[in-house]
Every structure is written in C-alpha cells, then in structure tokens.
Amino acid sequence: MCPVVVPIFCLLLFLRAGEVLSSSDVAVTATAGHNVTLPCRSSSYKSGVHVCWGRGECPFTGQCGSNEIYKWDGRVHRMSDKYQLTGDIQRGDLSLTVVNVTMEDGGLYCCRIEIPGLFNDEKNSMWLRVTEATTTVPSPVEHQTEPGSAAGHFLDGDRQPIHVPVIMVTSLLLLLIVLISFLVYKRASHRKLKTGSAQQVCTLQERVGVEENIYNIEEPDTSEPCP
Structure with missing residues (x-):
C-alpha cells in the first residue's frame, strides 16, 4: 500500500506547487466611492472558454466555488451589476471592474480561466485594498481689501462697498x-x-x-x- 500512496501524494504536491506557481498575487489599491479594475489577462484565451471571478482563493478544481461573483461562458452570470467585464474578452482581457467600491469590497479575489485539458486552468489571485475617501474642509473666506480700493472702504458680506x-x-x-x-x-x-x-x-x-x-x-x- 505504501508504494502506491507515496506516488499519489507526490503527484498532489506537484500539482499544488504548479498551481501556486501559475497564479500571480497582485495588490490593487482603490478609494471608496470610486471604480476599480482588477487585472486578469490570458494569452491562451479562445472563444468559448469559461471564465469566472470569485472572492477568496481559487478552488483546486472546478470553477470559482460558492464565492463566485461573475461568470462568462458565452453568457453573463453575475451576482450583481456591481461587477462588470469592461475589457476586450476576445483578446484575452478578462479584467473585472468593481463599481462604486466600498470598504466591504476589500479582500482577496480570484480570476479563473478554464483551459481544456487536465489541470490546465489559469488562476490569478489579487488583493484589493480599499481606503476611505478623504473629505477636504473648506477654509473660511477672509474679507480682504481689493487691490486699488481706497482706504476706509469695506465690504459688508456680499453687499456693495x-x-x-x-x-x-x-x-x-x-x-x-x-x-x-x-x-x-x-x-x-x-x-x-x-x-x-x-x-x-x-x-x-x-x-x-x-x-x-x-x-x-x-x-x-x-x-x-x-x-
């Protein structure tokens, strides 16, 4: 039994290592209230190939699992209009645009491209960091004497001098x-x-x-x- 178990275990480790090496970890920073695009490109993409986006890590097999938020298999399947593919899909641009980002949108995302063949899927992982929008407080307006005005003239709010x-x-x-x-x-x-x-x-x-x-x-x- 041992001679059989060891090769299988080694094969699983090899496949897992190949999956980790094939995935790329990218960090993307966005500001709350704005749109952000998570990059995902494939040079081997062909028409009819399935693509999915999910939250969290990509599953070892299958598609994007229960955390799937967007899927393209010739038709669009998405959890919300918040997620859109705005790139040229036919040229392998499968980047996901998240509309009106909120603090809850931060975290790990996975782009999975299903390539025919055993363990040929392309997986790209990326982190989305969301920062709060900074609000600028307008400085108080000071009433200053306009150039060329005579001394003793003053402005009463928006009234005439x-x-x-x-x-x-x-x-x-x-x-x-x-x-x-x-x-x-x-x-x-x-x-x-x-x-x-x-x-x-x-x-x-x-x-x-x-x-x-x-x-x-x-x-x-x-x-x-x-x-």
Whole structure:
C-alpha cells in the first residue's frame, strides 16, 4: 500500500506547487466611492472558454466555488451589476471592474480561466485594498481689501462697498453750512437792533429840540424897555 500512496501524494504536491506557481498575487489599491479594475489577462484565451471571478482563493478544481461573483461562458452570470467585464474578452482581457467600491469590497479575489485539458486552468489571485475617501474642509473666506480700493472702504458680506469718508465729509459740510447760516442771521439781527436803537435816539433828540424851539418862540417878552 505504501508504494502506491507515496506516488499519489507526490503527484498532489506537484500539482499544488504548479498551481501556486501559475497564479500571480497582485495588490490593487482603490478609494471608496470610486471604480476599480482588477487585472486578469490570458494569452491562451479562445472563444468559448469559461471564465469566472470569485472572492477568496481559487478552488483546486472546478470553477470559482460558492464565492463566485461573475461568470462568462458565452453568457453573463453575475451576482450583481456591481461587477462588470469592461475589457476586450476576445483578446484575452478578462479584467473585472468593481463599481462604486466600498470598504466591504476589500479582500482577496480570484480570476479563473478554464483551459481544456487536465489541470490546465489559469488562476490569478489579487488583493484589493480599499481606503476611505478623504473629505477636504473648506477654509473660511477672509474679507480682504481689493487691490486699488481706497482706504476706509469695506465690504459688508456680499453687499456693495460703503464709502465712509464721503458720508463723514457730507455731514461735516451740512453742519458747517448750518453754523454759518446761524452766525450770519445772528449778526444781521444784531445790526438791525443796533440801527433801530440809533434811529430812536436821533428821533428823540429831534423831538426835544423842536419842543425847545417852540417854547422859545411862544414865550412872551415881559421885560420893560430900558429908559
């Protein structure tokens, strides 16, 4: 029995070693939310050959096992629209595209191409590493003085610039005009009052002079003539 068991065991080890050597381990990195393509090419692919993709390691025999996610045998068999063959299959491009990758999609994948003959299948294994999408926080917008703008102008949000010096100068001019008008009016009133007082004094003096003249004219001469 031993002479029979040993050759069979050696044959299995040889086949297993050939399977490991024929498979290629590739690492692919993708960002969550994006599409990623897992490469798989065959130079010996012919029309009618079956191809399958699965999660995890490729089985020793058979197809992709219970973890099969995509199969092509002239017709498309896939677990979800998430998985697509977008390459030129007739030229041996059997790469699998995973749409809208999520963190759960990371892990080991297997591409198996069934070649006619005993233990002739081509197997390609690859790791998919998924990284989280980085979100950029927008920096706060600072209100800066635009080039060529005069000092004292500022922006109030999205409103138009307010000209502070113009408002201040206008207010000062109005105040100055009011003050000058008040002084002119006061001075004119003072002159008018002064002129009126002078006229009253002159009139009073004239009346007093007239009364004295009348008194002098009407007073009779009672003195006796000198002898």
